[in-house]
Each structure stands twice: as structure tokens, then as C-alpha cells.
Amino acid sequence: MKSIFIILGYGIPKDIFTDENYNIYLKSVFNKIYDQVITNKIEKPLIICSGGPTDIVSPFRRTEAGEMVKFLKKLSKKKYLKDITKDWEFVADIQALSTLENFLNCKEIIKNKKINKANIYIFGEHTRNKRLKILASKIFDKNFNTQIITIDFDTSLNRYLDPKFIQKKETEAQKIDLKCLKSGEELQKNHEVLIDKIKFLRKFPPEKQADAIKKYWDKRLKGK
Numbered sequence: 001m002k003s004i005f006i007i008l009g010y011g012i013p014k015d016i017f018t019d020e021n022y023n024i025y026l027k028s029v030f031n032k033i034y035d036q037v038i039t040n041k042i043e044k045p046l047i048i049c050s051g052g053p054t055d056i057v058s059p060f061r062r063t064e065a066g067e068m069v070k071f072l073k074k075l076s077k078k079k080y081l082k083d084i085t086k087d088w089e090f091v092a093d094i095q096a097l098s099t100l101e102n103f104l105n106c107k108e109i110i111k112n113k114k115i116n117k118a119n120i121y122i123f124g125e126h127t128r129n130k131r132l133k134i135l136a137s138k139i140f141d142k143n144f145n146t147q148i149i150t151i152d153f154d155t156s157l158n159r160y161l162d163p164k165f166i167q168k169k170e171t172e173a174q175k176i177d178l179k180c181l182k183s184g185e186e187l188q189k190n191h192e193v194l195i196d197k198i199k200f201l202r203k204f205p206p207e208k209q210a211d212a213i214k215k216y217w218d219k220r221l222k223g224k
Helices: 020-040 064-076 099-112 126-139 163-182 184-201 206-222
Strands: 002-008 046-050 089-093 118-125 144-151
Touching: 002 020, 002 099, 020 064, 020 118, 020 144, 046 064, 046 099, 064 089, 089 099, 099 118, 099 126, 099 163, 099 184, 118 126, 126 144, 126 163, 163 184, 163 206, 184 206
Parallel strands: 002 046, 002 118, 046 089, 118 144
Antiparallel strands: none
């Protein structure tokens, strides 16, 4: 059976090769993929990095997926890994602006590759674990055996906010996701909201992004 590894983005740092959070995240994910490939003798694994144009550094040309693929390809080309990773296929979904869009776009990529049955391993950030499991169960049918693997890599302010606030934010995001799943119109409307969110975040320098995200969600939650 085909094995697919989906890696969800988490913003775009100034330099992905030196960013502590992304180094912990992507190296942990890489090692977990490696272990699966070796243990289960997986041939030609499909690795989908998903994340769109959320760059907050001018000229705003980078995508989460593009940066992650760049990082993982460099890692996979180490001399002692090349024989194992030579048939790994990396694909970038550079359009998604939300977790729901991550899932929907990856599903479309899988469909376009005419893969009708697979083991799917989905990697994401630790505090989103519940929402990822709910979305996976609703988006992928029984022909796809999905497994959510979250990595607790974030050491920025985002990770250490009041747990009640994080829960409230996740609950709201989940409600939005499920509403958008039922309506293409709602999905498009929310995509426009996400574009405005990125414009808001671009008003703040990289070192203030955690504060900016907190401000954004405070405002959104209060506006309910």
C-alpha cells in the first residue's frame, strides 16, 4: 500500500535553516519518516508539504511549503542518506492558508495522482492535535488509514499562552473549519478572511509575530 506523509506548515521564519522551532519540527518529522521507511520497507514515499504564501518578510514571495521542501531536500541529500532517500517524492502545496485548506489541498493532490488507497501520516503542531484528528476523520474516507502525529516543537510565546486561551482559539478554529466543510461559499469567504489576517500580521516585524497572532485572535474572539 502507498505511504503518504503530509507535513503541515507553521508560518515562515526569516531563515528556515537557522530557525530553532522549524529545525526541531522538520528534523523530528524527517526522522519519523525515515523510521517508517526503514521499518516497513516503504518504496517511493510521497511527502507533501502544505502551506501557502504567509511570508511576513518583504517582498513576501516565499511559501511555507516551498521553504519546508527546501529544508527537507537538503537534509535528504546527506551522503549517508542518499541511498535511502533517492526515491522520496517531495510535493509542495503552496496555496493553503489554514489547516482545513491544508487537508483539502492535500486530498486533491492525492486524487490527482490517482491514489485510491494509502496509509497517510499527518504531522502538525502539538496544540492542534484534536482538531487535526477531527478533520482527518471527516476528509479522508475509509480507504485511507490516517494517523495524526503532532510534534511539540514550538518554544515561542504562542506555545506558552494561557491554556484556556489556546483551547478557546482551537475551539473557534474548529467551528470555522466544520462550517467551511459544509459550504464552498463559506470556504471562499474564510479564505478572504485569512488573506486579511496575513495583511495584519505583515504590519509586525518577525520578532513580534507571536504578539501579533495573540492580538489577532483576541480581536477575533471578542468580535463573536
